């Protein structure tokens with residue numbers, strides 16, 4: 017079998033559930049925006065800056081990885097900047113062949129220059145809408161949904177959850193918590209999750225990335241998460257062998273088809289996985305967990321949705337059948353209504369992969 021190339025993957029439709037808006041800026045845009053507000057960057061040449069982000073994020077620790085966001089968040093403090101970054105995000109994802117994306121960010125981090133939470137949300141929604149319209153005009157249709165994130169070390173999750181519900185009919189499709197995991201368990205935000213459940217709203221939780229099974233267990237069994245952001249450490253509950261044995265939590269996650277938003281390159285950078293070839297995605301796919309492939313932070317990982325898939329093709333020998341499976345898994349797990357998910361699966365994804373599968 018001839019290996020699939022990156023160019024071929026770019027042309028295939030893909031669905032992305034875990035991508036951070038403040039982790040995906042174009043380096044050239046950061047340079048321009050930083051210049052306008054007088055923010056000092058570690059490098060002012062866009063290519064050099066791009067390399068700096070990847071190197072700095074290559075720290076082996078989530079806490080140090082997260083420090084790099086100081087430079088992106090700093091330049092995303094005005095409506096114009098947020099609009100531009102969101103529009104460029106939609107265009108970049110569409111150019112990479114992503115047809116459906118859920119992009120997240122934490123509104124509470126964009127208030128440093130006096131914006132209200134509502135102004136932040138509306139600027140980003142307008143940017144996504146404009147970028148999606150332009151991408152469609154260029155022949156690359158994309159639908160972008162927004163997830164609002166609350167920072168797990170802070171205390172604004174209830175407020176952000178209410179904000180997400182208020183904008184549910186205007187493009188916000190879900191809620192998330194992110195930030196340093198160790199020491200900040202999901203149950204700190206139980207009120208927000210219980211509120212969201214009473215509102216019949218959707219949420220995912222970053223869990224099982226820098227901390228293990230207790231974090232995953234809380235996210236699902238205490239907080240009621242629909243999906244797991246990363247969740248890669250579920251492998252700690254699987255005993256390897258000819259016939260791998262699943263513990264109670266791993267069995268529950270698989271039985272209930274709880275989607276895992278796996279982010280291979282990001283996991284290698286933060287030390288959650290030793291390498292792409294040794295990433296638990298291989299085992300989790302073989303065991304038929306509801307695995308999805310994601311970028312996490314395209315800037316910090318110097319990556320794209322197509323590149324993440326190409327890395328898996330190279331490491332695990334995957335073909336179009338596996339790439340279609342990841343894509344349909346993601347689309348099935350999206351937070352938009354069921355009928356809309358089905359339309360994308362049946363009218364966009366399946367026909368394209370049918371041709372690729374030959």
Ligand SMILES: O=c1[nH]cnc2c1ncn2[C@H]1C[C@H](O)[C@@H](CO)O1
Pocket residue numbers: 036037038039078082085089120121122125165194195196222225282312313
């Ligand atoms: O992989 C991650 N784990 C935990 N937190 C993360 C990750 N990637 C980004 N974040 C944080 C940093 C951003 O400023 C914030 C909102 O997007 O979410």
Ligand SMILES: [Zn+2]
Pocket residue numbers: 034036194222245312
């Ligand atoms: Zn993330």
